[in-house]
């Protein structure tokens with residue numbers, strides 16, 4: 001007799017990362033429950049699965065408990081863009097703490113394995129470069145980013161305590177900056193802002209002098225790593241990201257060179273608590289999962305640019 005398909009719960013499944021994960025699990029013949037409060041997610045991202053017998057959409061806020069029968073929980077619910085998580089910072093902290101608490105409680109009740117989407121932001125403004133999992137970070141506990149950074153840190157701590165106290169199977173993924181199709185037009189992060197500005201022939205906005213760095217991973221590579229990680233026996237925390245580090249100015253110049261319109265770079269006031277540099281050390285993921293990102297930055301940028309171009313033309 002064939003094994004019955006795995007039952008997955010994806011919180012934040014209508015969002016950017018979550019909806020790509022929904023696609024991948026559905027295409028592998030697994031069952032998916034997508035749970036979302038639609039704060040930054042949209043039905044548009046998952047509408048192609050509505051009506052499929054293996055797919056269920058539950059509008060729900062993770063700060064409220066829920067009872068479901070599942071084998072695996074992919075806990076992604078939380079706004080990821082600074083402008084969105086700073087919109088209501090108290091709600092962001094609640095989503096991280098209470099949302100993770102509720103999902104760990106569910107995992108305990110039904111014996112599900114749970115993967116928690118943590119972030120490179122747990123390293124704050126890092127004094128160690130590149131960042132490896134052993135580094136415990138340099139986070140401002142009272143700054144404007146702390147609702148998110150500290151929220152993710154306490155959520156990681158909850159995951160470990162549930163594992164130690166209740167033997168829950170946890171996977172903590174420290175995800176670094178990820179980009180690709182389905183980022184919102186009003187997402188407010190670097191790649192979407194600059195690509196949209198370049199398509200519209202507007203100035204490319206850089207906060208500060210542009211010497212700060214980031215390392216951007218294309219969505220397809222990131223989803224590969226999440227799936228391999230969930231299937232592995234390692235609990236993490238595990239860095240998942242692309243170690244190709246570029247300054248914001250280099251990225252702006254690259255996007256400028258891809259544009260058929262003449263665009264300029266406009267320097268704006270630097271953001272409060274903006275980390276100066278960020279690059280993942282990914283040897284753990286490489287050793288444990290045999291994973292490393294494959295999509296080159298200029299290739300991923302081209303795909304994402306085409307996505308925004310279509311979106312802006314269709315007006316949807």
Ligand code: NAD
Pocket residue numbers: 011012013014015016017018035036037038039040041042060061062063075076077078079080081095099117118119120174175176177178179
């Ligand atoms: P996103 O904003 O596109 O998706 C988050 C989803 O969670 C949205 O669909 C939103 O509506 C939903 N959500 C938010 N609060 C909720 C709540 N209280 N209850 C139920 N649903 C809620 O962001 P994303 O880029 O897809 O990020 C997904 C996860 O990955 C987040 O936890 C984020 O912290 C983490 N992450 C993302 C990145 C990145 O670069 N995109 C980097 C590091 C970590």
Ligand code: UDP
Pocket residue numbers: 081082177188189190191193194205206207208212214248271274275
């Ligand atoms: N950034 C920028 N212009 C923008 C948006 C972002 O210069 O229009 C900078 C931002 O100050 C930060 C970097 O790009 O230094 C990455 O920002 P993003 O919001 O994409 O991600 P995060 O800061 O959360 O890593």
